Amino acid sequence: MTAQLTDLYRRPTFPDMVSRSLQLEPDRVAFITATGEMSYEQLRRLIARIAFAMQDAGVKSGDGVAMVAPNRPEAFATLIAAMSLGARYTPLHPMGSLADHVAVCADAEITTIVADWSRYGEHAAALAADLELRPQVLHIGGGSSSDVLAGPDTDEPIPALARESDIGMLGYTGGTTGRPKGVMLPHRSLVTHLHLALAHWQLPTEIRFLGTTPLTHALAGVVPTVLHQGGSMVLAKGFNPVEFCEAVQRHRITATMLVPSMIYVLLDHLAEHPADLSSLQTILYGSAPMSPDRLEQALDVFGPVFVQFFGQSEAPNSVTALRKEDHDLGRPERLASCGKPHPTLDVAVLNDDDQPCGVGERGEVCVRGPLVMDGYWKQPEVTAETFRNGWLHTGDVGYFDADNFLYLTDRKKDLVISGGFNVYPREVEDAMATHPAVAGAAVIGVPDPKWGEAVMAFVVRTPGATVTPEELIAHVRELKGPVHAPKRLEFMDALPLTGLGKIDKKQLRARFWGDRDRAVN
Incomplete structure (x- = not known):
């Protein structure tokens, strides 16, 4: 095929879709934060400015770019800018430990780290120093030559150097073997996700979307969906039920995305502190199974506004959808479903x-x-x-x-989904085993009314050890971060074994899951 025909049939990349969406309604509000508003045109110019600053710093097609930052418009702009240059973008979860980030960046062959200066400047410097490739560190808001926001404003369009087959995102998911796996998502996959979300998420006509989950998690895939439909994204630093209700009322929020554990917290809060959240027309939920009983309670409180999505890192967020009309209290068994597959x-x-x-x-x-x-x-x-x-x-x-x-x-898979985050028991067990008082450990997920599943550890202590559960939980938190830290810990004289000498986790789970039809929660 000639070069001209290749261009003729060229399909858009993920940053192409964002760039074109921003050009449709330049005066609309893209982001609303505690410090002000940013229009579509301002966001477009910001993405272009960051892209050219990164290009001047040597970032090129095929490079690995990692970022650690809180929820802020500049973080979204940076990931789109990196992709627009043809780079592989790897998100670093803000709650992850330095050791985890070192492992991810080493495996991903990261050559550039972008970090929020005020929150993660020192963390990024330590991270770069621990890596053999010695990646350069660029900053968001660093006030120095390494600040990608300090470049000159430009009228130039967002670069379009990536191609559909390029890896746009290299995100990491844990593994039962203890080694994290880099999930290669080409622009084909990312654009398909956008199309499926547009078709099946049933977002309202006027979208004011409250984002409380991390931009390093599923929210990065939601923002382009909102922008493509002319909506606005209200960015929160995180989830707090009081602040959530205040934001919904202040901005007349029409849509949001919550993991089930957030919905449980919100329902419990509203039972004691009623609030007018009637502006909400769509609540997306996913990342973990939801209790049908709590979902029925949520429908009573919010009405028919829920849309569930099911997917995984390897096929992001859009494999099936349980639409609003499928949340039928007349068919309560349907509330345990994750919906129907997409025809695509x-x-x-x-x-x-x-x-x-x-x-x-x-x-x-x-x-x-x-x-x-x-x-x-x-x-x-x-x-x-x-x-x-x-x-x-x-x-x-x-x-x-x-x-x-x-x-x-x-x-x-040996996996726990706690509060919407994937926790691989092997990683927690390995962290626990580094403590001198631990002779053996087994980790499972147990039903929990708040987290869906809570990380629970069973530990055999070394002879004579007097370590407490709180000390071991703190030990894991220091090594792996709060998501991996067990919510519960129980000491045992010995771990149960199968006939093959492996830890019998089925026996450990049976005490908590019993004869439930679903061994997920």
Whole structure:
């Protein structure tokens, strides 16, 4: 195919979609924060300015760029700017530890770290010093030559150097082997996610979206969806039920996204402190299964405004959707479903031989289509196993009912989803094992009314050790951050073992999950 025909059929990249959305309504408000408003045109110029500053600093196509920053418009602008240059963007979770960030940046071959100066300047310097590649550190608001915001304003358009097949995002998910996996999401996948979200999230006509989850998490995929429909994004520093209610009332918020544990906290808060949240027309929820009982309570409080999305890092956020009309109290069993697949994708429940399961028959949920990742960075064996027989094997166990609604019932992977965050027990167990008082540890997820699942550790102490649960929990928090720190810890004389000598986690779980139909919460 000639170069001219290649350009003729060129498909847009993720930053192309953002750039074009911003040009449609330049005077609209893109972001609202505690310090003021930013218009679409101001955001477009900011992205271009950061992109050219990064280019002047040597960032080029194929480079690895990582960022650690709180929720602020400049953080979103920076990730789009990096992608527009053809770079691979890797988010660093603000709650992650230095050790975790070092492991991710080393594996991702990061050559540039961008950090919020006031919050993470020292952290980024320590991170760069610990890496063999010695990446350069650029700052957001650093007030120095390394500040990507200090470059001159420009009338130039946002660069369009990336191509659809380029890896736009290299995000990391933990692993049962203890080694994090880099999920390669090409622009094809990111743009497909945007199209699916536009089609199925049922956002209101007038969008004022309250963002309380991290831009390093699913919120980064929500912002372009809002901008594409001419909406405004109100950015919060985090989630607090009092501040959430105040923001909804002050800005007449029409849409938001919450993980189930946030909804539980909000429901408990509203029971004691009623507030007028009637402006909300759409509440997106996902990242973890939600208790059907609490969902029924939420429908009573908020009305038919809920839309559930299901996906994973390898097929982000848009594999299925449970639409507003599907949250039918007359069909309460539907509240345990994660909805129907999108027509753009093939979604199947397969048995151990990768053959389709019948209606109501449980198997592994598998996906294929343009949303799916390119594979795991530098892990061809794991990629091949995950992609066997032409399907992305999600590790989730579930079944379809006669009406094609998907229900998740268990996980093949050793994974805990706590407060919407993935916690791999092996990582917590490895951190626990570094304490001299720990002879052995096993970590599981247990049902929790606030977190959905809480991280629980079972520990065997070394002979004569007098360590307390609080000390061990603090130890994990220091090494891995608060998300991985166990909410509960119990000492045992010995961990139960299977006939093969492996820790019998089924026995540990049985005490908490009992005969529940779903071993997820």
